[in-house]
Amino acid sequence: MPRTIGSYSQNTRTLVRQSAERLFARHGYAAVSMRQLASDVGVQVGTIYNYTKDKQALLFAIMSEHMTELLQAWSREWQSTDPIDQLSQFLNFHLDYHLARRDAVFIAYMELRNLDAANFEEIETLRRQYEDALEQILIAGKSAKAFDIADTRITTLAIIGMLTEVVTWYRPDGRLKLDEVKSHYREMVLRMVMPQTR
Amino acid sequence: MPRTIGSYSQNTRTLVRQSAERLFARHGYAAVSMRQLASDVGVQVGTIYNYTKDKQALLFAIMSEHMTELLQAWSREWQSTDPIDQLSQFLNFHLDYHLARRDAVFIAYMELRNLDAANFEEIETLRRQYEDALEQILIAGKSAKAFDIADTRITTLAIIGMLTEVVTWYRPDGRLKLDEVKSHYREMVLRMVMPQTR
DNA sequence: GTCTATATTAAGATAGAC
DNA sequence: GTCTATCTTAATATAGAC
Structure with missing residues (x-):
């Protein structure tokens, strides 16, 4: 039987990338070790170096592509001009995207310490851009008096912290369905930012 | 000049512990490596093994003592019976305690993967107890109709996630004073749980 | 593109002298 | 209690054959 083009066998570059993402996230x-990675891919260690300059480059590629794709995906996603809708869209987008890419997310949060100084700066810039995307929504909503927020920066960080924490415990077979989780978070975040009469 | 008892020179056991906490948190x-640790303490590597069975025992000791002390400190701290006061106390306590012990906190959150299976279980149990301490406050407040909370477990995790995230960015010389940070978080958390008329 | 073999360095841990 | 010396294993990375 002839090989179906590009279907049966993934190329080694892809496998290296997938294995690295999974192993770095887990351990x-x-x-x-590069040997562990090679063994997981199913090649000898020398082969790995055909696809990466060194171990550091592998880590940076994973983090950098993750952050770039995250920013691109959000820029494609957002459209509404109503502050509340924008915020809801961001919450849904963030949870969907992060839960679908748990390994990359985990790495992006946990492995900052292991980046070279130059690589670290680059990733931090991207992360900052993502935080700013949310803060812009909060700032616009605050100007429009749709939101009542004392400090948009703090609120931005609080929301991202609270959302990202979901990645550490959510399981598809857990007590709550994803839609329930999303609606709980939507409610909590909206309460945090909406004008109140207490 | 005679040595002042217990003042000038800390004993090696203490130094090993302090160095390990700082180095594990940073890198x-x-x-x-054990050699790096020894060098930081100012002894040769063989000496380290007079104070720990192995590297894993060092990690476990740091995490286990941190979690135990955290739970003890909270049990000493809390007293009020009013739900809102209890929650405010928890927020203040959590931020004070975590910001004062950033290294241990960082390790306790980041190094779970590097614990042996048995050690992992033990730490998870302690962490769960701490989460439960907050959830008990939310449950009691909900029963007393002081709080309006759809799902106390989700809200517990959201609050802890949002608070602990502060450790990653707060700096004593930053834009906001600690008291300002605390009051912003108090406001956000109270909005999340208080009955609303929107 | 992958393998084997190897260079080099460093890791965790222990034994025994002082 | 600390040091030096050492065992053993494993790490990153490269060279060169197939």
Whole structure:
């Protein structure tokens, strides 16, 4: 039987990337050896170096592409001009995207310490851009008096912290369905930012 | 000049512990070698093994003592019976305690992957107890109709996620004073749980 | 593109002298 | 209690054959 083009066998570059992402997320960058990675891919260690300059480049590629794709995906996603809708869209987008890419997310949050100084700066810039995307929504909503927020920066960080924490415990077969989780978070975040009469 | 008892020179056991906590927090458990640790303490590597069975025992001791002390400190702290006061006390306590012990906190959140299975279970149990301490406050407040909370477990995790995230960015010389940070978070959390008329 | 073999360095841990 | 010396294993990375 002839090989179906590009279907049966993934190329090694892809496999290296997938294995690295999974292993780094599970055991941590520093704890994973190039031999372990090679064994997981199913090649010998020398082969890995055909696809990456060194171990650091592998980590940086994973984090950098993750952050870039995250920013691109959000820029494609958002459209509404109503502050509340924008915020809801962001919450849904963030949870969907992060839960679908748990390994990359985990790495992006946990492995900052293991980046070279130059690589660290680049990733931090991207992360900052993502935080700013949310803060812009809060700022616009505050100007329009749709939101009542004392400090948009703090609120931005609080919301992202609270949302990202979901990645550490959510399981598809857990007590709550994803839609329930999303609606709970939507309610909590809206309460945080909407004008109140207490 | 005679040595002042217990003042000038800390004993090696203490130094090993302090160095390990700082180095593990900065570089990650897996990335720190016993030689690096010894050098930081100012002894040779053989000496380290007079104070720990192995590297894993060092990590477990740091995490286990941190979690135990955290739980003890909270049990000493809380007293009020009014739900809103209890929650405010928890927020203040959590931020004060976590910001004062950033290294241990960082390790306790980042290095779970590097614990042996048995050690992991033990730490998870302690962490769960701490989460439960907050959830008990929310449950009691909900029963007393002081709080309006759809799902106390989700709200517990959201609050802890949002508070702990502060550790990653707060700096004593930053834009906001600690008291300002605390009051912003108090406001956000109270909005999340208080009955609303929107 | 992958393998084997190897260079080099460093890791965790222990034994025994002082 | 600390040091030096050492065992053993494993790490990153490269060279060169197939």
